Amino acid sequence: MADTTLDLTADAPTLTAKLVDFPSESGQEKPLADAIEHELRKLAHLTVDRYGNNIVARTNLGRAERVILAGHIDTVPIADNVPSRLDDDGMLWGCGTSDMKSGVAVQLRIAQTVAEPNRDLTFVFYDNEEVAAHLNGLGKVAEAHPDWLEGDFAVLLEGSNAEVEGGCQGTLRVLLKTTGERAHSARSWMGSNAVHSAAPILAKLAAYEPRRPVIEGLEYHEGLNAVRIEGGVANNVIPDECTVTVNYRYAPDLTRDQAIAHVREVFADCDIAEFVVDDHSGGALPGLSHPAAAAFMAAVGGSALPKFGWTDVARFGELGVPAVNYGPGDPVLAHKRDERVAVERITHCEVRLRSWLTD
Known part of the structure; x- marks a missing residue:
């Protein structure tokens, strides 16, 4: 024992x-x-x-x-x-x-x-x-x-x-959901691929330039990253749902509401069916x-x-x-x-x- x-x-x-x-x-x-x-x-x-x-x-x-x-x-x-x-x-x-x-x-x-x-x-x-x-x-x-x-x-x-x-930095986790229409993968043109619809989200993240604000003499370094992506039904089905989980680590000069607003702004022109705040702790x-x-x-x-x-x-x-x-x-x-x-x-x-x- x-x-x-x-x-x-x-x-x-x-x-x-x-x-x-x-x-x-x-x-x-x-x-x-x-x-x-x-x-x-x-x-x-x-x-x-x-x-x-x-x-x-x-x-x-x-x-x-x-x-x-x-x-x-x-x-x-x-x-x-x-x-x-x-x-x-x-x-x-x-x-x-x-x-x-x-x-x-x-x-x-x-x-x-x-x-x-x-x-x-x-x-x-x-x-x-x-x-x-x-x-x-x-x-x-x-x-x-x-x-x-x-x-x-x-x-x-x-x-x-x-x-x-x-x-400390704040941490915000958001679920960005895209939708499509299921179809047989042999007739993919009859559906709409939700995973493909997530591509603009990933492009935004790849191009994102994080802030490095100086607060009370200390330089913080933010980050906005995809930490998980989920989608797919079966190997012969065009997926009708996809979820990209995004984590925003933000400097403590932002309030919780400001952090959420910033993430919404980053993805404002993406075709997102649902924006869900999954977890959030302020800095x-x-x-x-x-x-x-x-x-x-x-x-x-x-x-x-x-x-x-x-x-x-x-x-x-x-x-x-x-x-x-x-x-x-x-x-x-x-x-x-x-x-x-x-x-x-x-x-x-x-x-x-x-x-x-x-x-």
Whole structure:
């Protein structure tokens, strides 16, 4: 039987390896949530609450400021990259090493070792980040128990190569549907091919020039891409339906409505039978001028970078809590079969966070 216990006294790289070897694909996080809750309840300085497979632990020391350290405990599907392994170059390999069990390990180490922080702390461990937005555990906690997430500043330990990444891009998924008329492929002129009707959509995408706006000194890079195309009935039938799934990753200077309007404009002269917004999460502005963010930047050092991708800093922004991304993982390696993280970066993030919370 697999070992389902966690040792929070282990160093952060060792704890990362243990978390990686503890499978928790999206929708299957309960055993890991159980183990995290069990260990956190042993810590007398924390009050622990649970909602579904989401764990929230807090200090209540009456400090002037409350900081939230948050991270998701799920991973994308395992791709023959578990168990973890440590190579001679100090790289820890395995599913979730970068996204984001190394960050979760740092959270757990801070929870275990920092009993009297200079700021009150809230630790959030949540499920279903890697799937559709409506399943996101942080969102469910925010809806059911918003008081659990009250704070002055939040650090999301998503992989950022141990550099502060400001804000995040929005992500919009749209289904563009074309229609035609079925016919036998031997008499194709008697029908209308819906797959062929999707060609102008693909041409627009191939020619699209994404924006690269500079926001608060950070340059974001947008993207508009087809990520799936579906159509066809049988090998001898002219298809009467086709759907192109388009993903728009947009800079946080656009609102959700503006993002939808932009995509509609791009395809305005295409023959689209139906335009369906399938999934949508808005972005978050960097907010690095906020005093708490400035203090954090001064403590951890380095230069702020834009976040290419969507993260839950956007959810904290909606709650009125300024937030940044700061974690040991490499975002470029997230979701890859050869996912890995530098052990040195795990230790670096832990040391920097502990120093900020205790000095």
